Amino acid sequence: MIYVTENNSSISDNIPYIPKPLDLPERVSTQSLYLPLQETKVTASEEEQDFIKNNYVARTLLNQPELPPLTWWNWYKKIDWPKLIVLGSEPFIASYGIYSTPFMWQTALFTFIWGVLTGLGITAGYHRLFAHRSYEACLALRYILVTLAAGAVQGSVHWWTRGHRAHHRYTDTDLDPYNAHKGLFHSHIGWLLFKPCRSIGTVDTSDLDRDPSVQWQHKHLLVLNVTMGFVVPTLVCGLGWNDYRGGYFFASVLRLLIVHHATFCVNSLAHYLGDTPFDDRHTPRDHFITALVTLGEGYHNFHHEFPSDYRNATRWYQYDPTKWAINIFKMLGLASNLKRFSENEIQKGRYGMLQKTLDKFGQTIVWPKNSTMLPIITFEEYQELAVKDTDRALILIAGFIHDVSKFIDLHPGGMALLKNQVGKDATVSFYGGVHDHSTAAHNTLAMMRVAICKHGGDVEYLKKRLGHAATPSPIWT
Template sequence: MIPEAEYPESELKKYKILISGDAASKRDSSLRYAQEYGGQTQVVKVKKTVKKIKTTNTASTILRRHISERSWTLRNWYRHIHWKNFTLIVLCPIVGLTLCLSYNTRPCKQTLYFAALLHVFTLMSVNLLYHRYLSHSSFSIENEKLVFVLAALASGAGVTSAKNWCSSHRAHHRYCDVSDKDPHNIRRGFLFSHCGWMILIHNLKVSKAIRESKLDELPNKKAVKWQADNYHLLFITVGLMIPSLVCGWFWNDYLGGLIYAGFLKTALTQHSVFATNSLGHTIGTRPYNDGKSPRNNVLLNLITLGEGNLNFHYEFPMDYRNSNVWYDFDPTRWLIKLLCCLNFVKHLKKTSNSTVEMSYVQQQQKLIDNKRSQLNWGIPIEKLPVFSPDEFRRLAEKSKDRYLVVVSGIIHDITPFAKDHPGGLPLIKAAHGKDATTAFNGAVYQHSNAARNLLATMRIGVLGGSEILFWKQQRIENKSVPIDNDTDGNKIVRSGAQETMNKVYGGTADAA
């Protein structure tokens, strides 16, 4: 018997799955029992005892509840809000718009160009550093100074520090669409998944999931810690002050730089990042896996500079690309490739086309199976009555106004189609009460695939003793039982039907 895998105690402690001494001894005894009796399983009925949980809504109990579990009231509404994030996400755009309307200043063209350029650099820094490098380790950065530069630039986005962002993102991948643990679950609404999840205090399960993700090792700890310790200072300096100083120094537009290249640029970058959590889980296609909400969205690709193919990304999270085709819009991938050519980054992780195509084919097969089950393929062969040759002859003699024809051992009543038969009614009359298999398959005319499908909808029985002729057709057509093999005889491996799939859900110990 192959021994069960043993994991380091430090890793098990991270995810609160360390087995206690009593549980471990019980597991070991059960394993010894299985080995002693040849691995046989004994089924024992266990009587469940239902314990009543007392729910009291006393004042002391309510006070002990976490704020996320309590209703909003006039007395506690402010405790539901994460005020630091509220300041960055809500107040910054309001301040920018207020200044813009109050001073009624027309921005210089240079300021607008600079704001757009700064938005691109800031957003791509978040994509490259926060997402593809720190969260998913899609490549390695050899130059530590580059990490500090990217961390400083990304601070101007106002989407929190790399440490916090990566922890939330890894928790999201780990518990995607699980309502109690996914930080920005789309099932809680579009607005919540867009930015509400950052403005409101997390519930206890989400907070726990994020804390567990913070225990994961992040590369370049020094740069990550430096940014986390100085994040708000970096945001004010890089996100607001430097843009204002640059615009004022070069073309004397300090206020325009603060408004357009500072506050409004920050708002645009924030909502571009947030759009992946909302729009990317709502609108688009799911060519690789429709079991979860992430979608591929061309418009989102343009908005986020390459982060729009979420269905691809969630299937292959460690790929440094966001698509396996060259023509998809992904400036972040192009920048990573350029940095690789300049030896700033190395070890680009890339999913093979074969692996991508496997997921694509499995998803298309799933759609085909679903569509196939909805079509009328005729009465299933196993549900048809069996007629002996004598019974069929007597039935044909009694049915003077009907046309009964045998093809491949299956009896068909083709009366509804007789007048529309392209070969004419005489051929139908000649085949009544007889076996037309040879004529149907080329002796008179080689009928099309569509004609065979139409004929299947007219079947009324099977001819006894002809089972060998139709058992294969029965297996192929049975819409409730998926086809196991393709036309070449190779086994079809569907999504969720792999040998390693055991239908049992457990804790996931990887951020994926």
């Protein structure tokens, strides 16, 4: 990965990458590296076996036995009942609370604030700090983030990070726990409600095993879930303005329902809604709506391409409150080493996708014949043919012979100018001798090519004008 920290990004962007030379043994001749390889015939079966041998995902899926699929006869065995009870009961409890509990603006405001804080525990903590190590945080901030994240009740940071790292390493494969190819329901919540048919891909989490805040949260997770998820919001609303019911139903249950599904949207909606400005090989997409409901995690195409970047949004106008929070942590001295991918590498991604878009658009356009498909004749043969072939009006321009017979009546400069150039080399006239034609004129002319003039004709005139910025050239040459 190529990234720079926020403190030295401007310096790193100016340092060119210089590859190191190969350290070859003296007995190895460099010329032997360029000898043509002997062609060997490979059968389809051998090619498939070679692919499996050299592809970790394919090899793992082949060797790892898959559990029986979900059917009408075993569905009750496939359901993860504890998760179903928790996630399934939230909408009903929240709905009951909405219809049975008086509204208080203080509770509504606190619900929003507590939702943002516990949500940041997930986005700035679980996701960008622990899962991607996109910045460094002091120990105090790490404890604060894992404590707030416990209030979102989304498992331990160790469990959450392991699954998320597998998602990035094995995106859109059966080793990806949120595999978007299995459908919107599966990637949103189905992967939680039903036991997986196979184990998720292996990832390295050794850094988490050495983190005291991670170990502390894992050890006290249940207590932290209950305390931060239910006790604290209920007591704040109850002791603050005597709204214990609102504290439980709104600041606890309804908030949890919203925070849960906001996080789930990163796995589901962010893989279905939006565009792919950096890469389209996988499903992650960028969209403002997803960013709006996920505290800035909706620029998912960028994130999957540059996962170690502490930002999800790079433009000043893009909504990414998690990025803003991390910047505040830095200003307060709580965070450091904010990682940012080089702007040059980011622009490469944009350029690649823009090029793909242009190429796809170009496939809808009718282009002139490739020069390799045109016959080559001498200038004398061209002159003779122009006289004999009365059905065509042949004009030589820039080394190409064009049949302009169907364009004579449409020529903006009149028919006489074109008829006067039949059988001649009109290069100088076309390139400014009579009129310096537009790019559209060049492109239109290129569609009329029928042959190539050997030795090019008056192309020497063009060589003198190569540096002239105002000289247009046809798109297809």
